[in-house]
Amino acid sequence: xxxxxxxxxxxxxxxxxxxxxxxxxxxxxxxxxxxxxxxxxxxxxxxxxxxxxxxxxxxxxxxxxxxxxxxxxxxxxxxxxxxxxxxxxxxxxxxxxxxxxxxxxxxxxxxxxxxxxxxxxxxxxxxxxxxxxxxxxxxxxxxxxxxxxxxxxxxxxxxxxxxxxxxxxxxxxxxxxxxxxxxxxxxxxxxxxxxxxxxxxxxxxxxxxxxxxxxxxxxxxxxxxxxxxxxxxxxxxxxxxxxxxxxxxxxxxxxxxxxxxxxxxxxxxxxxxxxxxxxxxxxxxxxxxxxxxxxxxxxxxxxxxxxxxxxxxxxxxxxxxxxxxxxxxxxxxxxxxxxxxxxxxxxxxxxxxxxxxxxx
Amino acid sequence: xxxxxxxxxxxxxxxxxxxxxxxxxxxxxxxxxxxxxxxxxxxxxxxxxxxxxxxxxxxxxxxxxxxxxxxxxxxx
Amino acid sequence: xxxxxxxxxxxxxxxxxxxxxxxxxxxxxxxxxxxxxxxxxxxxxxxxxxxxxxxxxxxxxxxxxxxxxxxxxxxxxxxxxxxxxxxxxxxxxxxxxxxxxxxxxxxxxxxxxxxxxxxxxxxxxxxxxxxxxxxxxxxxxxxxxxxxxxxxxxxxxxxxxxxxxxxxxxxxxxxxxxxxxxxxxxxxxxxxxxxxxxxxxxxxxxxxxxxxxxxxxxxxxxxxxxxxxxxxxxxxxxxxxxxxxxxxxxxxxxxxxxxxxxxxxxxxxxxxxxxxxxxxxxxxxxxxxxxxxxxxxxxxxxxxxxxxxxxxxxxxxxxxxxxxxxxxxxxxxxxxxxxxxxxxxxxxxxxxxxxxxxxxxxxxxxxxxxxxxxxxxxxxxxxxxxxxxxxxxxxxxxxxxxxxxxxxxxxxxxxxxxxxxxxxxxxxxxxxxxxxxxxxxxxxxxxxxxxxxxxxxxxxxxxxxxxxxx
Ligand SMILES: Cc1ncc(C[n+]2csc(CCOP(=O)(O)OP(=O)(O)O)c2C)c(N)n1
Ligand code: SF4
Ligand code: SF4
Ligand code: SF4
Numbered sequence: 022x023x024x025x026x027x028x029x030x031x032x033x034x035x036x037x038x039x040x041x042x043x044x045x046x047x048x049x050x051x052x053x054x055x056x057x058x059x060x061x062x063x064x065x066x067x068x069x070x071x072x073x074x075x076x077x078x079x080x081x082x083x084x085x086x087x088x089x090x091x092x093x094x095x096x097x098x099x100x101x102x103x104x105x106x107x108x109x110x111x112x113x114x115x116x117x118x119x120x121x122x123x124x125x126x127x128x129x130x131x132x133x134x135x136x137x138x139x140x141x142x143x144x145x146x147x148x149x150x151x152x153x154x155x156x157x158x159x160x161x162x163x164x165x166x167x168x169x170x171x172x173x174x175x176x177x178x179x180x181x182x183x184x185x186x187x188x189x190x191x192x193x194x195x196x197x198x199x200x201x202x203x204x205x206x207x208x209x210x211x212x213x214x215x216x217x218x219x220x221x222x223x224x225x226x227x228x229x230x231x232x233x234x235x236x237x238x239x240x241x242x243x244x245x246x247x248x249x250x251x252x253x254x255x256x257x258x259x260x261x262x263x264x265x266x267x268x269x270x271x272x273x274x275x276x277x278x279x280x281x282x283x284x285x286x287x288x289x290x291x292x293x294x295x296x297x298x299x300x301x302x303x304x305x306x307x308x309x310x311x312x313x314x315x316x317x318x319x320x321x322x323x324x325x326x327x328x329x330x331x332x333x334x335x336x337x338x339x340x341x342x343x344x345x346x347x348x349x350x351x352x353x354x355x356x357x358x359x360x361x362x363x364x365x366x367x368x369x370x371x372x373x374x375x376x377x378x379x380x381x
Numbered sequence: 382x383x384x385x386x387x388x389x390x391x392x393x394x395x396x397x398x399x400x401x402x403x404x405x406x407x408x409x410x411x412x413x414x415x416x417x418x419x420x421x422x423x424x425x426x427x428x429x430x431x432x433x434x435x436x437x438x439x440x441x442x443x444x445x446x447x448x449x450x451x452x453x454x455x456x457x
Numbered sequence: 458x459x460x461x462x463x464x465x466x467x468x469x470x471x472x473x474x475x476x477x478x479x480x481x482x483x484x485x486x487x488x489x490x491x492x493x494x495x496x497x498x499x500x501x502x503x504x505x506x507x508x509x510x511x512x513x514x515x516x517x518x519x520x521x522x523x524x525x526x527x528x529x530x531x532x533x534x535x536x537x538x539x540x541x542x543x544x545x546x547x548x549x550x551x552x553x554x555x556x557x558x559x560x561x562x563x564x565x566x567x568x569x570x571x572x573x574x575x576x577x578x579x580x581x582x583x584x585x586x587x588x589x590x591x592x593x594x595x596x597x598x599x600x601x602x603x604x605x606x607x608x609x610x611x612x613x614x615x616x617x618x619x620x621x622x623x624x625x626x627x628x629x630x631x632x633x634x635x636x637x638x639x640x641x642x643x644x645x646x647x648x649x650x651x652x653x654x655x656x657x658x659x660x661x662x663x664x665x666x667x668x669x670x671x672x673x674x675x676x677x678x679x680x681x682x683x684x685x686x687x688x689x690x691x692x693x694x695x696x697x698x699x700x701x702x703x704x705x706x707x708x709x710x711x712x713x714x715x716x717x718x719x720x721x722x723x724x725x726x727x728x729x730x731x732x733x734x735x736x737x738x739x740x741x742x743x744x745x746x747x748x749x750x751x752x753x754x755x756x757x758x759x760x761x762x763x764x765x766x767x768x769x770x771x772x773x774x775x776x777x778x779x780x781x782x783x784x785x786x787x788x789x790x791x792x793x794x795x796x797x798x799x800x801x802x803x804x805x806x807x808x809x810x811x812x813x814x815x816x817x818x819x820x821x822x823x824x825x826x827x828x829x830x831x832x833x834x835x836x837x838x839x840x841x842x843x844x845x846x847x848x849x850x851x852x853x854x855x856x857x858x859x860x861x862x863x864x865x866x867x868x869x870x871x872x873x874x875x876x877x878x879x880x881x882x883x884x885x886x887x888x889x890x891x892x893x894x895x896x897x898x899x900x901x902x903x904x905x906x907x908x909x910x911x912x913x914x915x916x917x918x919x920x921x922x923x924x925x926x927x
Binding site: 409426443 | 482686
């Protein structure tokens with residue numbers, strides 16, 4: 022098995038290509054640009070397509086074209102560019118087109134900065150574009166997962182005929198780690214019944230998100246909704262590190278989950294029984310697992326995120342009032358350190374008010 | 382329809398139900414052999430009809446008509 | 458008997474339209490879209506391309522183009538048809554892709570997509586139906602609305618000083634070298650229509666023959682939006698619009714471009730990918746023991762090779778089969794003229810890649826030392842380029858190595874290998890790996906093979922400086 026040292030952003034391209042992605046469309050933006058760099062190197066070399074689009078809007082619509090042809094395709098950007106893609110995402114979801122979109126989050130709102138943040142959670146996990154739709158959202162926290170979850174995102178997208186999103190942050194994109202390149206295999210999906218390929222077999226098909234009649238559009242929405250419920254039933258992924266006996270369950274994804282992971286054993290050495298619940302799918306969210314952990318009402322929960330509190334809403338919904346849920350959020354590219362976190366654990370576990378009110 | 386096809390001079394056929402009464406065919410016909418009916422079709426348009434002589438089969442009415450199937454032109 | 462009748466590129470019955478009238482269009486009486494549709498369908502029949510045609514319907518009155526054309530159909534977002542068409546054509550260069558757009562779609566909201574698809578010379582065909590108004594949304598001003606023309610949003614008429622001028626897309630696109638064929642035609646009268654038929658056919662034929670991007674602007678009518686009856690609308694087109702938008706061929710390099718714009722793509726062949734990424738290649742791993750985990754902070758000026766030093770160490774650790782991570786300073790840490798990176802080398806799974814409390818620190822300049830010294834754990838190793846930094850860290854607390862790395866590097870051949878001198882010193886001071894192992898790994902990871910010898914010499918000198926004091 023070949024192990025290569027690469028950036029998270031590069032690993033995304035490797036994972037995509039190994040999954041059979043044949044076309045990449047993107048527009049440069051820090052800290053996601055390496056994805057475009059790697060794509061421009063590898064896609065043409067392998068007989069695929071790379072286009073530096075005129076905008077993120079154009080890129081997502083190129084994806085719509087290629088996805089509608091039943092070909093695996095992707096685009097990647099960072100927060101401001103991801104905002105621009107929202108209309109297209111809604112069309113893709115409405116037309117039930119499989120594709121992968123990547124958001125290497127940076128600081129906002131507005132132009133913000135290029136440092137990592139996790140403040141696009143609402144936009145990605147709760148919608149962003151118009152209408153009733155959901156994005157299957159995967160949150161890698163290392164270079165290997167940037168590769169593997171991108172491959173998986175293509176499978177999920179095909180399986181459910183829905184766009185899938187890789188939601189990472191600047192640090193996970195910029196960090197280099199060893200990656201075992203997965204083996205490329207034939208794609209086990211046939212889209213002939215709905216895609217348009219420009220051939221006789223598919224020439225009766227239509228790729229569209231317009232449904233004019235209210236009853237028909239309602240039926241379409243209900244069909245999508247049913248699909249989303251099924252995804253929620255079957256596709257939840259998370260990592261559980263010592264939550265079973267924990268008095269405090271820390272919920273974190275992406276770069277913050279790495280920092281939290283480092284603190285768990287340290288905190289336990291100090292007598293603080295802490296565990297990490299890391300959602301790998303942010304949508305569907307591991308609500309059931311959290312509800313289970315909260316069921317007897319004895320634990321406390323803490324959402325650590327690079328935002329002023331977005332994922333915490335899902336944690337609260339899952340915990341459903343059974344246990345206290347606190348927030349520790351930092352923004353603008355500031356990532357909390359381990360010592361800083363352990364201090365908060367201590368405060369929460371001792372029933373003291375959390376320093377800085379949970380956001381600093 | 383088969384009976385009309387056997388005619389030996391050019392002619393057109395307008396399907397009144399598929400006509401929107403826009404009169405563009407009338408406007409372009411060099412022979413002035415299309416007219417608008419007093420009757421309404423089921424879409425409430427006064428359809429055009431072929432008055433029945435002198436058509437040269439020039440097809441101008443066909444291309445002036447925005448509807449795909451309202452007019453057919455036959456030329457022996 | 459020659460029969461001129463509905464083209465086979467139209468569905469026999471417009472099932473997707475629904476309702477009672479499945480053989481007529483949804484367009485208003487006298488609307489130009491119907492004429493243009495007929496000409497396109499006729500050309501598709503002529504060229505025998507119904508199966509391989511993909512028709513992209515825009516947002517606008519022609520949003521339902523897919524009701525009619527018996528070919529592959531897409532419906533695109535407002536203005537994005539050329540981008541969608543690009544995605545389609547690139548996925549299958551043997552398809553024939555039509556981007557059909559109104560003036561709001563093509564020349565307002567989708568101007569960027571329009572220009573750039575043309576500028577890339579996408580091998581597609583764009584039919585631009587310019588009716589000088591927004592039909593679908595109720596007759597508002599279009600980018601092509603004529604001066605003095607009244608619309609729902611120019612109730613007093615379009616005025617240059619307020620609304621700008623009607624935009625001339627055929628002229629603009631004809632300035633782009635990659636565009637092959639650009640013509641403006643009209644449907645005001647029979648003569649116009651006969652010319653338009655030819656242009657439409659040619660624009661499609663160009664694509665079939667891979668001659669590149671073709672753009673046909675068709676001056677059309679919107680009797681409803683213009684509040685005119687159908688024949689009057691055709692007259693207004695003929696009398697007013699053509700004056701503002703002169704007809705003619707604006708560019709035609711069709712004859713020089715046969716097969717010049719075919720962009721081949723290959724299907725997914727897993728074996729090729731596996732070969733390309735060396736999936737089945739033997740991994741170059743030589744497991745050795747790691748006596749203690751390294752949490753490193755390397756810092757200095759940009760250009761001193763600090764980040765590369767970190768990369769080398771991480772790759773040495775990886776080759777030794779240890780867990781490693783490397784992350785450059787990024788975000789707020791990047792201020793103050795320093796470049797720095799965090800490297801973890803560990804027997805255990807690595808949590809945070811950001812090294813908060815290093816047990817190994819390299820400072821290649823004073824600001825770095827001042828910024829990070831306090832973070833180093835008690836008993837940690839700190840290496841300082843003594844030729845550059847004239848301050849010694851706290852020797853009571855830390856294991857300090859003062860080494861003139863840049864001067865040594867200069868003696869070896871170039872100050873650029875100061876980072877490798879430092880690496881040698883660091884290896885010696887921490888005893889993390891054997892010098893042999895590090896040398897072997899450098900031979901693999903140094904990209905410029907002609908620089909390997911110099912790198913190895915620098916490594917040796919740094920190592921010796923710590924071990925032997927020279
Ligand atoms: C993003 C977005 N903005 C606005 C609209 C509303 N809208 C629909 S059609 C249209 C104008 C269409 O005009 P044109 O392209 O000239 O086509 P026509 O209807 O005249 O054929 C607008 C503004 C939309 N559907 N999407
Ligand atoms: S084919 Fe020519 S002559 Fe005959 S009805 Fe049509 S326009 Fe008139
Ligand atoms: S042009 Fe066509 S729709 Fe208009 S009146 Fe004539 S037949 Fe009817
Ligand atoms: S509003 Fe205008 S463009 Fe739209 S269908 Fe009616 S006439 Fe045609």
